[in-house]
Amino acid sequence: xxxxxxxxxxxxxxxxxxGLFAVFFFFIATYFGTITIFAPYINSxxxxxxxxxxxxxxxLNLDAAIYKALEKLGNPNDHIEIVLPSFRDKxxxxxxxxxxxxxxxxxxNEILNTKNETHLIxxxxxxxxxxxxIAIIGRLLMGIASVCIIFLTISGFYLWLTKKKSKNQKFWxxxxxxxxxxxxPYIFAFSLTGSFMGFMLNISxxxxxxxxxxxxxxxxKLVGPIIFPKHKNMxxxxxxxxxxxxxxxxxKAKKIYPNLEIKKIMLYHxxxxxxxxxxxxxxxxxxILTGNINRMKLTLSGLDGNIxxxxxxxxxxxxxxxxxxxxxxxFLPDEGLVVRLIYLVLGVIFAFSLAFGFLIWVDKxxxxxxxxxxxxxxxxxxxIVTMIGIIPTSSFFICLYWLLPFEIYERDNLLIxxxxxxxxxxxxxxxxxxxxxxxxxxFMILNFVFLVLAVLLHGFKTEFFIWDSFAQNINDVFWVxxxxxIFGVFSLIxxxxxx
Amino acid sequence: xxxxxxxxxxxxxxxxxxxxxxxxxIGALLLAFLTTMxxxxxxxxxxxIKIVPSMIFTxxxxxFYGIWILFSRNLMKSLLKILLSAFVLIFLLRVF
Numbered sequence: 001x002x003x004x005x006x007x008x009x010x011x012x013x014x015x016x017x018x019g020l021f022a023v024f025f026f027f028i029a030t031y032f033g034t035i036t037i038f039a040p041y042i043n044s045x046x047x048x049x050x051x052x053x054x055x056x057x058x059x060l061n062l063d064a065a066i067y068k069a070l071e072k073l074g075n076p077n078d079h080i081e082i083v084l085p086s087f088r089d090k091x092x093x094x095x096x097x098x099x100x101x102x103x104x105x106x107x108x109n110e111i112l113n114t115k116n117e118t119h120l121i122x123x124x125x126x127x128x129x130x131x132x133x134i135a136i137i138g139r140l141l142m143g144i145a146s147v148c149i150i151f152l153t154i155s156g157f158y159l160w161l162t163k164k165k166s167k168n169q170k171f172w173x174x175x176x177x178x179x180x181x182x183x184x185p186y187i188f189a190f191s192l193t194g195s196f197m198g199f200m201l202n203i204s205x206x207x208x209x210x211x212x213x214x215x216x217x218x219x220x221k222l223v224g225p226i227i228f229p230k231h232k233n234m235x236x237x238x239x240x241x242x243x244x245x246x247x248x249x250x251x252k253a254k255k256i257y258p259n260l261e262i263k264k265i266m267l268y269h270x271x272x273x274x275x276x277x278x279x280x281x282x283x284x285x286x287x288i289l290t291g292n293i294n295r296m297k298l299t300l301s302g303l304d305g306n307i308x309x310x311x312x313x314x315x316x317x318x319x320x321x322x323x324x325x326x327x328x329x330x331f332l333p334d335e336g337l338v339v340r341l342i343y344l345v346l347g348v349i350f351a352f353s354l355a356f357g358f359l360i361w362v363d364k365x366x367x368x369x370x371x372x373x374x375x376x377x378x379x380x381x382x383x384i385v386t387m388i389g390i391i392p393t394s395s396f397f398i399c400l401y402w403l404l405p406f407e408i409y410e411r412d413n414l415l416i417x418x419x420x421x422x423x424x425x426x427x428x429x430x431x432x433x434x435x436x437x438x439x440x441x442x443f444m445i446l447n448f449v450f451l452v453l454a455v456l457l458h459g460f461k462t463e464f465f466i467w468d469s470f471a472q473n474i475n476d477v478f479w480v481x482x483x484x485x486i487f488g489v490f491s492l493i494x495x496x497x498x499x
Numbered sequence: 500x501x502x503x504x505x506x507x508x509x510x511x512x513x514x515x516x517x518x519x520x521x522x523x524x525i526g527a528l529l530l531a532f533l534t535t536m537x538x539x540x541x542x543x544x545x546x547x548i549k550i551v552p553s554m555i556f557t558x559x560x561x562x563f564y565g566i567w568i569l570f571s572r573n574l575m576k577s578l579l580k581i582l583l584s585a586f587v588l589i590f591l592l593r594v595f
Contacts, residue, residue: 006511006513006572007569007570009513009514010514010515010519010569010570011566011569011570013514013515014515014520014523014565014569017520146558147558147561147562150558150559150561150562151561151562151565151566154559154562154563154566155562155566158566191558192555192558192559195558196554196555196558199558200554200555200557200558201554204550204554206532206536207535207536207539207550207553207554208550210536210539210540210592211539211540211546211549211550219550219554222546222550223546223547223550223551226545226546226547227547227551317547318548319547319548319551319552322551322552323551326555
């Protein structure tokens with residue numbers, strides 16, 4: 001064998017071994033990441049306080065809403081955060097230093113009852129996506145898996161370039177290769193951002209060490225103040241002054257900075273002489289460079305509305321702009337439903353690509369032992385549980401979210417424990433039952449049952465069945481119900497066709 | 500014993516084993532970190548400009564170094580690649 005042929009063999013084997021390690025973690029990250037793309041809509045669905053629709057001819061009365069919220073919070077006057085209603089959250093939220101939040105219905109100015117509402121479904125699924133559910137090492141493991149995916153992407157591309165084209169390619173190999181090639185930019189973008197957040201941010205000490213000649217090991221202490229500068233604290237004054245109305249200040253801000261899409265308002269030293277109102281948002285003509293990491297801001301005096309500071313894009317730190325563009329592919333901070341649906345399609349295709357890659361290995365192993373009657377492969381069982389078993393497990397969790405009373409003690413821990421218990425059951429069943437197709441069929445039927453139950457239980461608990469949310473134009477709630485039902489029906493059709 | 504050790508390190512293998520693979524992983528990690536630490540030292544600017552781009556490119560560099568170390572005829576060549584490159588990078592880090 002030539003040297004080149006030997007090296008390609010090495011690379012192929014490395015691609016296989018590293019792929020086997022990374023596929024389990026990255027499939028989970030892809031599956032739950034694809035679900036959490038729709039977090040804003042799922043949050044509206046899981047929180048009954050958000051089950052309200054737009055009222056025609058009724059606009060947000062900012063002054064009354066903020067006044068009511070501040071009164072509920074005990075009338076604080078510094079570091080007040082006001083998040084305006086958006087597709088992310090239909091309610092207006094007011095909080096002080098993110099400690100306690102008050103939510104207001106923007107059409108009726110009523111304070112929303114958010115007792116027992118914890119965004120559990122999206123928070124938990126996002127935790128699994130990031131690896132935070134595994135204590136201490138979880139995030140790092142996900143980061144390592146992301147680094148492995150970068151290697152797999154580069155090595156896979158190199159292997160494709162150097163491989164002799166053959167017509168008789170096996171199904172799994174052909175489609176693993178084709179789908180991965182088509183999704184190359186998507187895979188690379190997600191694995192690079194994932195590796196930065198999961199791996200590099202956890203192992204950044206060497207960079208801090210080398211920059212400070214060993215005096216500092218915490219990179220965030222060096223970089224944090226530059227990327228996230230704190231608001232300059234002004235001197236407190238005892239006298240109180242009348243402030244301009246919030247609505248007038250907002251109107252003035254929109255006039256001064258017309259292409260700033262305001263998402264958040266901060267109040268500092270309110271009712272004092274140094275009162276400041278800061279409007280933060282992204283630029284409508286440059287979303288990429290003004291994402292979450294690089295919000296543009298306009299600071300006005302609360303007293304008379306005079307401009308204190310107007311931050312233009314050219315004044316932003318270059319690293320903030322770079323990170324904004326870097327993160328925007330991963331987080332979609334300001335993108336609406338259409339882009340998220342595209343990401344759903346890409347996520348599903350990528351999940352299939354990962355599964356096909358795994359099946360290449362399973363196929364080879366099965367062929368090797370085809371004469372052994374009782375051949376058993378635990379890794380292929382783990383693959384079934386990770387890639388198929390996770391589907392009814394997550395729908396079981398969503399169903400249980402509505403089944404369990406909201407008032408029970410340690411509800412969140414019970415739900416999370418039940419999730420892992422059911423996932424363990426799928427492992428048990430896939431080992432117990434030798435017939436893989438029968439296992440997959442049962443999982444798909446269970447998925448259908450749980451999703452239909454979830455939609456019905458949601459209706460019983462919130463008194464908003466799917467037909468009610470349709471009739472009252474509560475679109476986000478309706479479409480989440482509808483999507484669950486459609487996905488459930490697809491699972492059932494798949495189970496019936498393959499039984 | 501010495502002969503056995505010599506043949507283990509110098510004999511080309513038909514497929515990579517765990518030692519060769521682990522060596523590639525560890526060596527790639529080490530060399531990528533050393534390279535980007537050196538780059539961050541050479542970049543002119545504040546801490547954010549020096550550190551963040553280097554951190555972003557480290558995972559990509561890990562893959563390229565991994566492939567480079569993997570493409571070694573025998574274990575000794577892999578070891579030499581890692582040790583010599585690390586030596587040069589550490590020397591440059593000390594100089595700058």
